[in-house]
Amino acid sequence: MKSHGEPVHALFEKAFAGERRSIGQLLSVIEQGGDQADSVTEMAHTFTGKAHIVGITGAPGSGKSTLTGQLTRISSEAGWKTAVLAVDPSSPLTGGAILGDRIRMDDLAGEETFIRSMATRGHSGGLALAVPAAIRLFDAVGYDPVIIETVGVGQVEVDVAGTADTTVVVVTPGWGDAVQANKAGLLEVADIFVVNKADRPGAKDARRDLELMLDLGHISGLNDQNEFRPPIIMTNALHGEGTNEVWKNIKEHGEHLHSSGQLEQRQSNRIHLEITNRLNRVIGEVASSVLETKAGRELLKSVASREISPSEAAKQLAAKVLK
Template sequence: MNDDLLIELFEAATDGDRRALGKLLTMVERQGDTGAAVSERAGRRAGQARIVGITGAPGTGKSTLTGRLAAICGAARPAILAIDPSSPLTGGAILGDRIRMDNHAGSATFIRSMATRGHAGGLAVAVPDAIRVLDAAGHDPILVETVGVGQVEVAIAAAADTTVVVVTPGWGDAVQANKAGLLEVADVFVVNKADRPDARGARRDLELMLDLGHREHAWRAPIMLTTATEGEGIDNLWTEIQRHTTHLHETGELNRCRHRRHRDELAGRIQLGLRDRVDQILKSEWGEATLEQVDLGETSPATAADQVLAALARTASPPPGVTTTLNPGSHPDKPV
């Protein structure tokens, strides 16, 4: 990818050209060298946007709610990133989401769906890049909708500055949310479909669960009642999200939160890279010979793995600008 073309695309996207922004997002979705170049450039301008994750079980009303939030937040250029889990129904789900969001979000909102292509690990690295691109193009807030099932989806929602967990009336939903690990990651709870019977009961159930697992937190997640289809309770919800943003700023938690996010992103990428490397090694002549020794009982898997790791460490060199080696002890032949 030509550098000038990238600069042009970013400038156009920043000026509100949705096609240019769409192209940049497709590039990071595909990853590879072009995706990395886009991410790098985006990273220099990003860091201004508020990132709000919205998660919960399918059908709880996340898309409707997200569209409403974008419409009432009062921002000039909100964006919605809707993450779809891989399923044969994905195409339909995206379409349904789009319709429900478009109905409510207003024309100022930029909406993009991302589907799980290939392995979930790919999504985990592509989503932070997509957020970076939206941020760099001047979108704020960025509302990220994910289905709160599966570790990767929960992790994506939890990586936001503020994580909103959506449940609906009925005890089962709160129990499910608890099982999925959603109670711990919530900064704000929403009991949506408050037009249904016993929404207050659902709030009480949630409060009880929070009390049971209560740790000494400076922030206690408020529980908001909404009827997303009618737009009820959305203003109050946005007020609570903003209150959480202020809390993050005042306590310095925002920097810690972003630091953790970068750490997780870096770890995720290193793990993906290592996984590829492991496959390469096992497929190589050397890997096959080692495996044969294990088959014959001449080497134990533990010893063989140690040998491979030691060889990997010998070939590792620090990135430019980093003066210490990864493991100086194993590099007797290299100056530290």
């Protein structure tokens, strides 16, 4: 495979000076994981905390990429140096992926925007570690805002978009009724709703169902600590209709986070999640290795012969790790 001959700190210096290719190479290092990726995180961390992190999520085909493309254009035209991290699923069978989000962001190639496609890759927790690290790099080298686009399927994908400063959830007419709206955990992470493809039949119904869901949340007191009622914006992202309003609302939400002090809370939640994920990985590796020891294999046999239960075996192994 391609080897990046240059040491990570040299790449970081060039990335910091704005060299696009070095940023691209560092993102690959981050995706690879391991010690090299950790050292990128270490170098970047102190320079972070400036970027407005925007998550965009929704069902496949709802128009996330098109909307992201429009928002990136609006944002860069307004003078913001915008980065996009577009996450697409890897095939669970072959590990390959077709990363097609750039097609919808076609007219954006320019000095002030940076678009990176990222595949979810199979390995457990990889995405949960790679996305925060990539955001951190973008933030450190001066991108603001950083937009993360993920499919709203799977807990990790919802988590990475849902722990942004501002989370935009995209739905389309006909995506489901009010019952679905109450079921879907995806909707609970929204700061802004976008009903895209609003020229299609059923757009008003989709809006009404979302309003109803928000009303109910208000009644049950869920929204009390968060006085910001998520606005619902109707768009036709393909033709750029309503997209300026989405951008305006994203900025307003960002200001609301600042003035209400919620920004610190969000950042702290995000750091909490990231440390938890890293801790799980570190401990998980140790735990898996314990299972491969002689004692571990014997416990496995005891479970297979019905002498002890899997939970008892796990407790005994945990006691070995934690002593």
